[in-house]
Amino acid sequence: xxxxxxxxxxxxxxxxxxxxxxxxxxxxxxxxxxxxxxxxxxxxxxxxxxxxxxxxxxxxxxxxxxxxxxxxxxxxxxxxxxxxxxxxxxxxxxxxxxxxxxxxxxxxxxxxxxxxxxxxxxxxxxxxxxxxxxxxxxxxxxxxxxxxxxxxxxxxxxxxxxxxxxxxxxxxxxxxxxxxxxxxxxxxxxxxxxxxxxxxxxxxxxxxxxxxxxxxxxxxxxxxxxxxxxxxxxxxxxxxxxxxxxxxxxxxxxxxxxxxxx
Numbered sequence: 001x002x003x004x005x006x007x008x009x010x011x012x013x014x015x016x017x018x019x020x021x022x023x024x025x026x027x028x029x030x031x032x033x034x035x036x037x038x039x040x041x042x043x044x045x046x047x048x049x050x051x052x053x054x055x056x057x058x059x060x061x062x063x064x065x066x067x068x069x070x071x072x073x074x075x076x077x078x079x080x081x082x083x084x085x086x087x088x089x090x091x092x093x094x095x096x097x098x099x100x101x102x103x104x105x106x107x108x109x110x111x112x113x114x115x116x117x118x119x120x121x122x123x124x125x126x127x128x129x130x131x132x133x134x135x136x137x138x139x140x141x142x143x144x145x146x147x148x149x150x151x152x153x154x155x156x157x158x159x160x161x162x163x164x165x166x167x168x169x170x171x172x173x174x175x176x177x178x179x180x181x182x183x184x185x186x187x188x189x190x191x192x193x194x195x196x197x198x199x200x201x202x203x204x205x206x207x208x209x210x211x212x213x214x215x216x217x218x219x220x221x222x223x224x225x226x227x228x229x230x231x232x233x234x235x236x237x238x239x240x241x242x243x244x245x246x247x248x249x250x251x252x253x254x255x256x257x258x259x260x261x262x
Contacts, residue, residue, distance in 0.1 A: 001023065003019065005032070010030070010032055010050070010054040010057060010058060011049045011050055011053065011054045011057070012057075013057040013060075016054075016057040016058060016060075016061045017057075017060070017061050017064065019061070020061035020062070020064060020065040020067070021064075021065070024065060025062075025065060025067045026067050026068070027067055027068050027069075027070060027170050028058055028061065028062050028065075028067055028068070028069045028070070029069075029070045029166060029170075030054075030055060030058050030069065030070065030071045030072065031072050032050065032054070033050060033051055033072070033074075033102070033105075034046060034047040034049075034050040034051050034098070034101070035098070036098075037076070037096065037098045037222075037224045037226070038222050038223040038224045039223075040096070040097040040098040040101065040224065041096065041097050041223040041224050042223065044097045044101070047097055047098060047101040048101050048104065050101075051098070051101035051102050051104065051105045052101050052102075052104035052105045052107075052108055053108070054105075055071055055105035055106075055108040055109050056108035056109075056111070058071070058109075059071075059108055059109050059111065059114050059116055062114075062116070063114065068115050068116065068117065068176075069109055069114070069115075069116040069117070070116070070117045070119065070166060070169065070170065071105065071106070071109040071116060071117070071118050071119070072118075072119055072120075072121060073102050073103075073105065073106050073118050073119065073120045073121075073178075074098075074099065074102045074120060074121065074122065075120060075121070075122035075123075075154060075182075075227065075230035075231075075232055076094060076096065076098055076099035076102060076226070076227060076230065077092045077093075077094050077099050077102055077103040077106070077120065078090065078092060078093065078094070078099075078227055078230055079093040079094070079095050079227055080095070080152075080226070080227025080228040080229045080230050081093075081227075081228070081229070082229055083229065084233075085231040085232060085233035086180070086230070086231065086232055086233060087180075087233045087236075088120070088177070088178040088179055088180050088233075088236065089178070095225045095226075095227065096224040096225050096226070097224065098224060099227075106118045106178065110176070110177070110178075114176065115176045116176055117169060117174055117175075117176060117177070117179060118177070118178045118179065119162075119165075119166065119169070119178075119179050119180070119181055119237075120178065120179070120180050120181070120232055121157050121162055121180075121181050121182055121232070122154045122155050122156075122157055122182045122230055122231075122232055123154045123155060123156040123157055123182070123192070124157050124158075124159050124162065125156060125157070125158065125159065125252075125255065126158070126159035126160065126255065127255055127258045127259040132156075132189070132192065133196055133252070133255065133256075136192075136193050136196045136197070137196065137200060137205060137206065140196075140197055140200070140206055140210055140212075141206060141207070143210065144210060144211075145210050145211040145212070145213065146193065146210060146211070146212045146213070147212075147213045147214075147215045147219075147220070148189050148190040148192075148193040148212060148213070148214065148215065149188065149189045149190060149214075149215060149216065149217050149220055150188045150189070150190035150191075150214035150215065150216065151188065151216050151217055151228060152188060152189055152217055152226055152227070152228055152229075152230075153186055153187070153188050153228065153229045153230070153231060154182075154186065154187070154227075154229075154230045154231055155182035155183055155184070155185060155186055155187070155231050155232060155248060156182075156183060156187060156192055156248040156251070156252065157181070157182045157183050157248070157251075158183060158248075158251035158252070158254065158255050160254070160255070160258075161183060161246065161251055162181055164243070165181050165237065165241055165243055168241040168242070168243060169237075169240070169241060172240070172241065174240060174241075179236065179237045179240070180232040180233055180234045180236070180237055181232070181234050181237050182231070182232045182234055182248075183246055183247065183248035183251050184234075184245040184246055184247045184248065185247045185248045185249065186231050187248065188214075190212070190214040190215075192248075193212050194212055195249055195252060196252065196256075197209060197210070197212060199249075199252055199253055199256050200256055203256055203257065203260045204260065205256060205259060205260055
């Protein structure tokens with residue numbers, strides 16, 4: 001079963017222990033996070049509470065319930081200076097509060113020899129909620145033109161595909177430790193935006209095209225620094241779960257098909 005924030009505040013250690021005792025789970029999947037990257041710079045305590053301390057509470061509750069924890073983390077634990085995809089055992093060096101608190105959460109999940117599984121992912125989007133794809137669709141329908149950052153590189157990841165991989169990891173009782181998952185291929189935010197418009201036009205989600213221009217991150221300053229390159233190497237997870245590589249654009253098409261039907 002899934003518990004909403006209204007039903008369980010995971011920053012409340014006692015409440016987490018009570019929930020684990022009441023439901024006796026075999027697995028606990030933590031997809032909650034403080035993901036407002038820029039806001040985290042001025043609210044580090046709030047980010048720390050949800051991204052780090054709460055993960056420790058979940059790990060402790062899992063241990064008490066003889067369960068295992070699956071915890072989602074992020075590509076932002078890296079500084080973005082690499083030129084090849086980051087392996088799960090690559091050195092971490094977050095450059096902002098969000099990444100630092102997520103790294104602390106990983107450490108909480110894996111503390112004391114815990115049997116937790118940490119899955120790092122990147123650029124996650126879905127047909128619901130707040131994410132880059134939905135934001136681009138809204139802006140493309142309401143603005144005469146857009147400028148999108150072209151010098152930050154990563155791998156877009158469809159939430160539905162990620163969820164399927166998480167279930168596979170549970171089914172096979174995957175080994176504890178850090179794993180990476182993202183869709184195949186790489187893109188800049190600009191590449192991603194251009195693809196969103198092209199695919200949305202084909203499906204009638206957008207009525208007309210607008211100019212989309214590439215800009216450098218320096219031309220769009222934000223409170224938080226973001227890694228320039230944060231591609232994750234997912235090969236080990238693909239082999240482990242028997243999941244074939246699917247390019248991010250193919251996954252984007254599936255998501256937009258879902259959105260067009262809704």
